[in-house]
Amino acid sequence: MKIIRVLSTLDRRIIFLLVGLGILIPLLKPLGIPENITPPVRDVYQFIDTLPPGSAILMSVDYDASVLPEVHPMFLSILRHAMLRNVKVIGIALNPAGVGLGVQAFDRISKEFGKKYGEDYVYLGFKPNFVATMLGLGEEIRKVFPTDYYGTPLDSLPMMKEIHSYRDIALVISFSGAGYPGSWVAYAYSRYGQKVAAGVTAVMAADYYPFLQTGQFIGMLGGMKGAAEYEDLVNKLLQEKGYKKPMPFAIKGMDSITVVHLLIIIFIILGNLGYFLQKKEVK
């Protein structure tokens, strides 16, 4: 009884220390728990995997560095998958604080696969007013983005010669920690029939299940779990094709999350045991 009482009144610094260790140790020494692939993630993977080479997808950096550990690994994995399948990628950013993340990701992954800027991928950068941007892309990309992020006119980029609007884009994927994916459904899907998928933080994932169920999203990657599942699928494909397996950031992160989830469950049980003990004593 005394032990339970002590454990149910732990100092917050001890909790912080345990959570810190719970995050750190699995990152240094991964547990290697295999991922089970959930249907929403498999749907996105299969859609990209079955696209004919030369098709184009649009990846929208709608997040910033605050959600980087969860969302950036999704972006990297999907970009790897698309480039591996010779799918052309258009990058844009609707979050001004995320523009640099797109630059970093495209530069890194294109080097892994020896892809050429302007032929295999382009990065258009940021545009203010996301509603006008989403609607404008349905009419003519050049009107919204006359030049790319580096100031090159779109017409001088070979890849963009035949890409004008959503009609020429097989899929839009919004990576976000906020409400952007819902807006992609409202403006790109509803108005232009554009297929949309989302990569969102775990906190936001619950909000997007209605879109998934109605088919307005073809699939979704939710939180670190979704990122780890996609990473696992892409890493297996890379291995199959003879490529070097990249550092599994999300899979390692998922190990940390597993430990922290278990810790939180133990904390809640302890807190409740203390609560019921106290209640019993008062009676």
Next chain:
Amino acid sequence: MLQRKIPLFIVFVMGFLMTVQFYIPHPVSQTLYKYVLDWMNGVASMAIVLAVGSLIMHHWRRLKKPEFAPYSAVALVSLFFMAILGFFFGIGEGSLFQKMFENVQIPLQATMFSLLAFYMASAAYRAFRARNLEATLLLLSAFILMIGIIPLGYYIHPKISDFALWILNVPNLAAKRGIMIGVGLGMMATSLKIILGIERNWLGG
């Protein structure tokens, strides 16, 4: 007087036109739509200029107040420093602008958000109590989701993972859909009030 009447008139006309054009796939309506889209891009770009100007004015005024001065000075110096870097030294991979972003902004933002994990664990320990039936149900669904969402849950028993997905796909979805329909109706009602000039708070003052 005109300061209020002209914006109200523009909102009424544009609101009415854009609502009507959505349902009429006529070339005239399509041309109007494309024309308005071009204008929206222009207005959005101008809004950025206005926003930066407003930010500078705001922090400039705060520089005179000693309690806020250090923070406003950092904001202004950072704004001009990054703008100068971007305009004169490039923004691509390997540029100083991108290096500043990767080595200053990314660690700062990521650190701020990462602190949440610690506070959430501490808050869950202190406040998540099975005080009544509703709280107990919330606690149970949180337990199932927390175990079901991690790979370990699936390997304890595949049904745990399935049950977690069921919670997200059925009770969560039903609640979210109800909220979304409510929000949608609210947005329509508010939009209508703004178009008809009943709701005027957006005019300010």
